[in-house]
Amino acid sequence: MGHHHHHHDHTTGNIKTAFFLNFFFTIIELIGGILTNSMAIISDALHDLGDSLSLGLAWFLQNFSKKEKSKQFSFGYKRFSLLAALINSVVLIVGSIFILTEAVPRLLDPQEPHTLGMMGLAVLGILVNGAAVFKLRGGSSMNQKVITWHLLEDVLGWVAVLIVSIVMTFAELPILDPIASIFITLYILYNVILNLVKTMRLFLEAVPENINLDEIINTIQQLPDVKSTHHTHLWSLDGEHHAFSTHVVVPASSSKEAVCNIKEQVKQVIEDIHLDHITIEIEYEDEYCSMNEEKGG
Incomplete structure (x- = not known):
């Protein structure tokens, strides 16, 4: 920093x-x-x-x-x-x-x-x-x-x-x-x-230019042990510093080690973006999420 x-x-x-x-x-x-x-x-x-x-x-x-x-x-x-x-x-x-x-x-x-x-x-x-x-x-x-x-x-x-x-x-x-x-x-x-x-x-918190959010979402969804993602957002604070948040759904049987590994893989997907804030919400597939109306995005 x-x-x-x-x-x-x-x-x-x-x-x-x-x-x-x-x-x-x-x-x-x-x-x-x-x-x-x-x-x-x-x-x-x-x-x-x-x-x-x-x-x-x-x-x-x-x-x-x-x-x-x-x-x-x-x-x-x-x-x-x-x-x-x-x-x-x-x-x-x-x-x-x-x-x-x-x-x-x-x-x-x-x-x-x-x-x-x-x-x-x-x-x-x-x-x-x-x-x-x-x-x-x-x-x-x-x-x-x-x-x-x-x-x-x-x-x-x-x-x-x-x-x-x-x-x-x-x-x-x-x-x-x-x-x-x-x-x-x-x-x-x-x-x-x-x-x-x-x-x-x-x-108006649009996705920063030259960043393809759909491509990021698709890459995360293709990671091993990732069932789906939803409520994924990427916005900028001032044109230089960005923030990212997403909900990642994992298998119900996932261990703590597997969850930590998934988080690290998601961070690797977005590591080229200058992010000041990253929020990765992990959810198990049998867990209720009030945000899942935006499933897939």
């Missing part, structure tokens, strides 16, 4: 680093937007301020999710990390819609900003947000994945600002700024909605 605690500390540390990078750059961005007279940069700074608030929330809830279980939360607090992913997804969707409402009118009335200042801020933006994305890359929790999309949106946005500012240095095409902004926002919006759907699936 020490390895998993280390992983959680690593995740929380990454989010903390990303928060401070994003927050301090937002301040620089607000000042830079005013100095360059660029409404695009000021709008992006407001969006980044929303990102910073989301990152702060994610950092707090990710850290809170490491608390030990309590009387009120017997599974622990891991789902609070999932709550952060849900809130951040909603914030990012609202922020993206706001950017679209700002960018679309500029197609009709494009404004000429200070291109050299834009270029400098764009390079700095790519470096700062790129460093944060690099720090968070490969995160397995939904919380970290959603945050990564927050920051990747900013990186792509600054790449677009850099390209647009270079082009506008040589050609008077201010309309490129809102066009690039719209395309990037729509791309990010699509990916955030996909992550929101995944987060909602976890909240």
Whole structure:
């Protein structure tokens, strides 16, 4: 379990680093937007301020999710990390819609900003947000994945600002700024909605993706001395840590040794899944079970 605690500390540390990078750059961005007279940069700074608030929330809830279980939360607090992913997804969707409402009118009335200042801020933006994305890359929790999309949106946005500012240095095409902004926002919006759907699936206790529950049930039912299974469930706490429970029916004459052996075999079937909680209920075939209405599943 020490390895998993280390992983959680690593995740929380990454989010903390990303928060401070994003927050301090937002301040620089607000000042830079005013100095360059660029409404695009000021709008992006407001969006980044929303990102910073989301990152702060994610950092707090990710850290809170490491608390030990309590009387009120017997599974622990891991789902609070999932709550952060849900809130951040909603914030990012609202922020993206706001950017679209700002960018679309500029197609009709494009404004000429200070291109050299834009270029400098764009390079700095790519470096700062790129460093944060690099720090968070490969995160397995939904919380970290959603945050990564927050920051990747900013990186792509600054790449677009850099390209647009270079082009506008040589050609008077201010309309490129809102066009690039719209395309990037729509791309990010699509990916955030996909992550929101995944987060909602976890909240609704769906079987984790890439795990075939029917295959697990069939494998357990084919084990020697297993008559049948029922009331088998597999769900996730936060996208990383899962829980499994099943009722296994064994012959009435099964000895204690045989029962222990069956339990070990069931655990071997599910050993590749990262499970924090495993419940294997052993029942004898002549024993009544109030749950057996779900026999076979």
